[in-house]
Amino acid sequence: MKSSRCMLMLASLIASTLIAQDAQVTPLMSKDLADFPGKEGLMITVVYPPGASDPIHRHNAHAFVYVLEGSIVMQVKGGKEITLTPGQSFYEGPNDIHTVGRNASTTKPAKFIVVLLKDKGAPVVLPLNPTSASVHASPKLDSGEKSDGHN
DSSP states (O other): OHHHHHHHHHHHHHHHHHSOOOOEEEEEEEEEOTTSTTEEEEEEEEEEOTTOBOOSEEOSSEEEEEEEESOEEEEETTSOOEEEOTTOEEEEOTTOOEEEEEESOSSSOEEEEEEEEEETTOOSOEEEETTTTEEOOOSSOOOOOSOOSOO
């Protein structure tokens, strides 16, 4: 009986780890950059639930990441995997392939801000198919304006 209970608890733990929730993305602000025609700035918050991770992707943008809560693990192709804690930052260039993006914890959420400088109207995330390295636009978050930048 005790052995069955242990196996059930272990199975539940494994299942909860495998069924990680998706990241929650909230647009905060979008602003046309008048000095750079055709470009816009976009600010979003991302919350990784415990155990959450992103698929391999790119942004075709300059992405500046700043950690607010928890710990996240980031890596771009050719770079080192790094763990970031509150107050630390990370940069992805427009040609970088984001190979690792995940919550470092399986028990606590992580929250960070991302500021993207990108082509106006371009998708925020372009998932990469790891087998063919092809890029597909993500419908998860478009670059529609949430605010006029005056809040």
